[in-house]
Amino acid sequence: MRLQGRVAVVTGGGSGIGLASVRRLAGEGAKVVVADIDSDAGKTAADSVDGLFVRTDVTDAAQVSELFQSAVDTYGSLDIAFNNAGISPPDDDSILDTGIEAWQKVQTVNLTSVYLCCKAAIPHMLRGGRGSIINTASFVATMGAATSQISYTASKGGVLAMSRELGVQFARQGIRVNALSPGPVNTPLLQELFAKDPERAQRRLVHVPMGRFAEPDEIAAAVAFLASDDSSFMTASNFLVDGGISGAYVTPL
Numbered sequence: 051m052r053l054q055g056r057v058a059v060v061t062g063g064g065s066g067i068g069l070a071s072v073r074r075l076a077g078e079g080a081k082v083v084v085a086d087i088d089s090d091a092g093k094t095a096a097d098s099v100d101g102l103f104v105r106t107d108v109t110d111a112a113q114v115s116e117l118f119q120s121a122v123d124t125y126g127s128l129d130i131a132f133n134n135a136g137i138s139p140p141d142d143d144s145i146l147d148t149g150i151e152a153w154q155k156v157q158t159v160n161l162t163s164v165y166l167c168c169k170a171a172i173p174h175m176l177r178g179g180r181g182s183i184i185n186t187a188s189f190v191a192t193m194g195a196a197t198s199q200i201s202y203t204a205s206k207g208g209v210l211a212m213s214r215e216l217g218v219q220f221a222r223q224g225i226r227v228n229a230l231s232p233g234p235v236n237t238p239l240l241q242e243l244f245a246k247d248p249e250r251a252q253r254r255l256v257h258v259p260m261g262r263f264a265e266p267d268e269i270a271a272a273v274a275f276l277a278s279d280d281s282s283f284m285t286a287s288n289f290l291v292d293g294g295i296s297g298a299y300v301t302p303l
């Protein structure tokens with residue numbers, strides 16, 4: 051119960067890593083506000099933890115601002131912002147085949163949304179004198195892939211750099227900002243991508259020392275750690291939870 055009395059907002063809380071984190075944060079005592087563009091999934095997630103659902107398109111500044119205000123109005127503070135919503139559409143591929151519209155869509159949902167969420171969350175946290183912001187980047191912010199999704203990778207690099215800068219800027223005001231960088235995780239986002247292209251899945255799996263993808267609960271455990279005071283001396287970090295992929299040269303057979 052490390053998060054008793056804390057209020058958490060989770061974007062993309064209706065599915066995958068977000069959903070597992072909603073459950074884990076609530077399980078540790080937090081009041082959870084679920085934000086998702088998918089009303090059915092988001093409401094189901096919020097109801098399952100007796101939390102609040104706020105339908106939010108994280109690319110819309112007014113909706114994002116309303117989301118964080120609703121958290122404060124309903125539960126009295128904002129202590130944790132897990133800015134996690136993201137997409138990985140198939141038309142984002144090699145730079146040679148990716149059009150400007152596909153590029154911009156991914157930049158807006160994955161990177162601009164994190165800018166909007168941090169911009170809306172930080173003033174509430176400054177008023178409360180504390181806060182933990184966790185922005186979902188990815189191991190691809192640290193490593194290059196020959197199976198390219200060029201805008202996705204660039205967006206996650208942006209999330210990593212922005213998180214580092216915010217962590218430094220607000221370090222003396224009680225606000226910690228960390229980038230969470232999962233390795234490949236067994237979620238709908240990844241399953242969809244790999245179902246269409248099993249060779250692509252195999253090419254990736256061979257590089258993971260553990261020989262498997264992460265389960266969402268294993269990422270949620272890291273979110274709970276970064277959200278809690280157990281990580282009180284961590285800020286501006288790139289927190290990799292990747293099964294060893296970023297440290298590997300040759301993997302076990």
Ligand SMILES: NC(=O)c1ccc[n+]([C@@H]2O[C@H](COP(=O)([O-])OP(=O)(O)OC[C@H]3O[C@@H](n4cnc5c(N)ncnc54)[C@H](O)[C@@H]3O)[C@@H](O)[C@H]2O)c1
Pocket residue numbers: 061062063064065066067068085086087088091106107108109134135136137138159186187188189231232233234235236237238239240
């Ligand atoms: N799955 C992986 O292997 C993996 C690895 C590294 C990083 N990530 C990142 O983790 C995060 C979560 O991914 P996931 O695998 O759980 O995906 P997911 O598709 O299971 O869940 C994403 C959620 O975000 C929501 N969403 C999408 N666009 C939105 C918008 N505009 N506004 C509000 N909500 C929106 C979706 O409705 C969905 O509920 C993403 O940022 C993703 O890039 C995933």
